[in-house]
Amino acid sequence: xNYWLMKSEPSVFGIDxxxxxxxxxxxxxxxxxxxxxxxxxxxxxxxxxxxFYHSNCExxxxxxxxxxxxxxxxxxxxxxxxxxYHDPKSDLDDPRWYLVDVRLKKRFxxxxxxxxxxxxxxxxxxxxxLRKGNRLSVMPVETAxxxxxxxxxxx
DNA sequence: GCCAACGTTGGC
DNA sequence: GCCAACGTTGGC
Numbered sequence: 001x002n003y004w005l006m007k008s009e010p011s012v013f014g015i016d017x018x019x020x021x022x023x024x025x026x027x028x029x030x031x032x033x034x035x036x037x038x039x040x041x042x043x044x045x046x047x048x049x050x051x052f053y054h055s056n057c058e059x060x061x062x063x064x065x066x067x068x069x070x071x072x073x074x075x076x077x078x079x080x081x082x083x084x085y086h087d088p089k090s091d092l093d094d095p096r097w098y099l100v101d102v103r104l105k106k107r108f109x110x111x112x113x114x115x116x117x118x119x120x121x122x123x124x125x126x127x128x129x130l131r132k133g134n135r136l137s138v139m140p141v142e143t144a145x146x147x148x149x150x151x152x153x154x155x
Numbered sequence: 156g157c158c159a160a161c162g163t164t165g166g167c
Numbered sequence: 168g169c170c171a172a173c174g175t176t177g178g179c
Binding site: 031034132133134135 | 159160161162
Binding site: 007009032054056057058060114133134135138 | 175176177178179
Protein backbone atom coordinates (compact mmCIF):
# COMPACT_ATOMS: atom_id res chain seq x y z
CA UNK A 1 0.00 0.00 0.00
CA ASN A 2 1.19 3.49 -0.81
CA TYR A 3 0.62 6.75 0.97
CA TRP A 4 -0.03 10.15 -0.57
CA LEU A 5 -0.79 13.76 0.14
CA MET A 6 -3.34 15.68 -1.90
CA LYS A 7 -3.84 19.42 -1.74
CA SER A 8 -7.00 21.42 -2.16
CA GLU A 9 -7.95 24.97 -1.37
CA PRO A 10 -10.78 24.82 1.18
CA SER A 11 -12.41 27.84 -0.48
CA VAL A 12 -12.78 25.66 -3.59
CA PHE A 13 -13.19 22.17 -2.12
CA GLY A 14 -12.41 21.42 1.52
CA ILE A 15 -12.83 18.48 3.85
CA ASP A 16 -16.31 19.69 4.82
CA UNK A 17 -17.34 19.49 1.18
CA UNK A 18 -16.02 15.95 0.93
CA UNK A 19 -17.83 14.96 4.12
CA UNK A 20 -21.08 16.26 2.65
CA UNK A 21 -20.83 14.21 -0.56
CA UNK A 22 -22.85 11.02 -1.03
CA UNK A 23 -20.74 8.16 0.33
CA UNK A 24 -18.22 10.90 1.24
CA UNK A 25 -16.72 10.17 -2.17
CA UNK A 26 -15.56 12.55 -4.88
CA UNK A 27 -13.61 12.52 -8.15
CA UNK A 28 -10.43 14.52 -7.49
CA UNK A 29 -10.79 16.60 -10.62
CA UNK A 30 -9.01 19.68 -11.91
CA UNK A 31 -5.41 18.56 -11.46
CA UNK A 32 -3.48 20.08 -14.37
CA UNK A 33 0.09 19.17 -13.59
CA UNK A 34 1.84 16.34 -15.40
CA UNK A 35 3.72 14.92 -12.43
CA UNK A 36 0.53 14.76 -10.39
CA UNK A 37 -1.33 13.37 -13.39
CA UNK A 38 1.20 10.58 -13.78
CA UNK A 39 0.80 9.53 -10.17
CA UNK A 40 -2.97 9.43 -10.39
CA UNK A 41 -2.93 7.63 -13.74
CA UNK A 42 -0.14 5.14 -13.15
CA UNK A 43 0.70 4.66 -9.50
CA UNK A 44 -2.22 5.19 -7.14
CA UNK A 45 -4.10 2.02 -6.28
CA UNK A 46 -7.41 1.19 -4.69
CA UNK A 47 -6.93 1.11 -0.94
CA UNK A 48 -4.05 3.59 -0.91
CA UNK A 49 -4.45 6.30 1.70
CA UNK A 50 -3.91 10.04 1.25
CA UNK A 51 -3.68 12.99 3.58
CA PHE A 52 -6.14 15.76 2.76
CA TYR A 53 -4.13 19.00 2.83
CA HIS A 54 -5.75 22.43 2.94
CA SER A 55 -3.64 24.89 0.96
CA ASN A 56 -3.74 28.62 0.36
CA CYS A 57 -5.62 29.27 3.58
CA GLU A 58 -4.93 30.28 7.15
CA UNK A 59 -3.53 28.11 8.52
CA UNK A 60 -2.56 25.55 5.88
CA UNK A 61 -2.24 21.95 7.05
CA UNK A 62 -3.39 18.34 7.01
CA UNK A 63 -7.01 17.90 8.04
CA UNK A 64 -7.74 14.22 7.53
CA UNK A 65 -7.31 10.99 5.62
CA UNK A 66 -8.88 9.78 2.39
CA UNK A 67 -8.89 6.40 0.70
CA UNK A 68 -8.50 5.83 -3.03
CA UNK A 69 -11.69 4.02 -4.07
CA UNK A 70 -11.35 4.19 -7.84
CA UNK A 71 -8.10 4.08 -9.81
CA UNK A 72 -7.05 6.49 -12.54
CA UNK A 73 -9.48 7.34 -15.33
CA UNK A 74 -9.85 10.40 -17.58
CA UNK A 75 -10.95 13.59 -15.85
CA UNK A 76 -14.29 14.42 -17.51
CA UNK A 77 -13.98 18.14 -16.78
CA UNK A 78 -11.25 18.46 -19.43
CA UNK A 79 -13.90 17.82 -22.12
CA UNK A 80 -16.56 20.08 -20.62
CA UNK A 81 -16.55 23.56 -22.21
CA UNK A 82 -18.56 24.84 -19.24
CA UNK A 83 -15.95 23.70 -16.74
CA UNK A 84 -13.20 25.95 -15.50
CA TYR A 85 -10.95 22.91 -15.96
CA HIS A 86 -11.83 22.59 -19.64
CA ASP A 87 -8.79 21.81 -21.81
CA PRO A 88 -9.53 22.37 -25.49
CA LYS A 89 -6.23 20.75 -26.44
CA SER A 90 -7.12 17.42 -24.88
CA ASP A 91 -8.11 14.65 -27.28
CA LEU A 92 -11.06 12.36 -26.47
CA ASP A 93 -9.10 9.41 -27.87
CA ASP A 94 -5.98 10.32 -25.93
CA PRO A 95 -7.04 12.20 -22.79
CA ARG A 96 -4.46 14.42 -21.25
CA TRP A 97 -5.73 14.53 -17.67
CA TYR A 98 -6.57 11.76 -15.24
CA LEU A 99 -8.03 11.58 -11.74
CA VAL A 100 -8.88 9.11 -8.99
CA ASP A 101 -11.94 8.92 -6.75
CA VAL A 102 -11.34 9.42 -3.06
CA ARG A 103 -13.48 8.76 0.00
CA LEU A 104 -13.15 10.52 3.31
CA LYS A 105 -11.88 8.03 5.86
CA LYS A 106 -10.96 10.11 8.85
CA ARG A 107 -11.15 13.69 9.93
CA PHE A 108 -8.43 14.77 12.37
CA UNK A 109 -9.71 16.22 15.61
CA UNK A 110 -7.21 19.02 15.10
CA UNK A 111 -5.40 19.99 11.92
CA UNK A 112 -1.68 19.24 11.75
CA UNK A 113 -0.55 22.64 10.56
CA UNK A 114 2.24 23.33 8.13
CA UNK A 115 4.01 25.18 10.96
CA UNK A 116 3.89 22.02 13.12
CA UNK A 117 5.17 19.93 10.24
CA UNK A 118 8.08 22.34 9.84
CA UNK A 119 8.86 22.09 13.55
CA UNK A 120 9.17 18.34 13.11
CA UNK A 121 10.89 18.47 9.74
CA UNK A 122 13.89 16.59 11.14
CA UNK A 123 11.74 13.56 11.91
CA UNK A 124 9.84 13.51 8.65
CA UNK A 125 12.56 12.32 6.27
CA UNK A 126 12.42 13.45 2.67
CA UNK A 127 9.06 15.12 2.68
CA UNK A 128 8.32 16.96 -0.56
CA UNK A 129 5.72 19.18 1.07
CA LEU A 130 8.42 20.92 3.10
CA ARG A 131 10.74 21.53 0.19
CA LYS A 132 11.05 25.13 -0.80
CA GLY A 133 8.96 26.21 -3.73
CA ASN A 134 7.09 22.93 -3.87
CA ARG A 135 3.86 23.27 -5.84
CA LEU A 136 3.00 19.65 -6.48
CA SER A 137 -0.64 19.00 -5.59
CA VAL A 138 -0.39 15.21 -5.41
CA MET A 139 2.73 13.71 -3.86
CA PRO A 140 3.89 10.43 -2.36
CA VAL A 141 4.49 10.17 1.40
CA GLU A 142 6.97 7.66 2.84
CA THR A 143 5.53 5.16 5.30
CA ALA A 144 7.67 6.39 8.19
CA UNK A 145 6.65 9.97 7.46
CA UNK A 146 3.01 8.98 7.29
CA UNK A 147 3.20 7.27 10.67
CA UNK A 148 5.02 10.15 12.32
CA UNK A 149 2.36 12.56 11.09
CA UNK A 150 -0.37 10.29 12.45
CA UNK A 151 1.33 10.59 15.83
CA UNK A 152 1.35 14.36 15.50
CA UNK A 153 -2.36 14.20 14.77
CA UNK A 154 -2.80 12.29 18.02
CA UNK A 155 -4.59 9.41 16.40
C1' DG B 156 -2.14 41.62 -1.59
C1' DC B 157 2.66 40.54 -2.37
C1' DC B 158 5.94 37.92 -4.43
C1' DA B 159 9.18 33.78 -4.92
C1' DA B 160 9.22 29.60 -7.18
C1' DC B 161 8.21 27.08 -10.83
C1' DG B 162 5.66 25.20 -15.07
C1' DT B 163 4.20 26.28 -19.71
C1' DT B 164 4.15 28.70 -24.01
C1' DG B 165 5.82 30.42 -28.12
C1' DG B 166 9.14 33.14 -30.97
C1' DC B 167 13.30 32.45 -32.99
C1' DG C 168 16.32 23.45 -28.47
C1' DC C 169 16.87 27.82 -26.04
C1' DC C 170 15.00 31.04 -23.15
C1' DA C 171 12.15 35.23 -22.15
C1' DA C 172 7.58 36.19 -21.06
C1' DC C 173 3.77 34.90 -18.83
C1' DG C 174 0.52 32.49 -15.70
C1' DT C 175 -0.24 29.89 -11.49
C1' DT C 176 0.58 28.19 -6.86
C1' DG C 177 0.60 28.96 -2.30
C1' DG C 178 2.98 30.76 1.96
C1' DC C 179 3.11 34.77 4.40
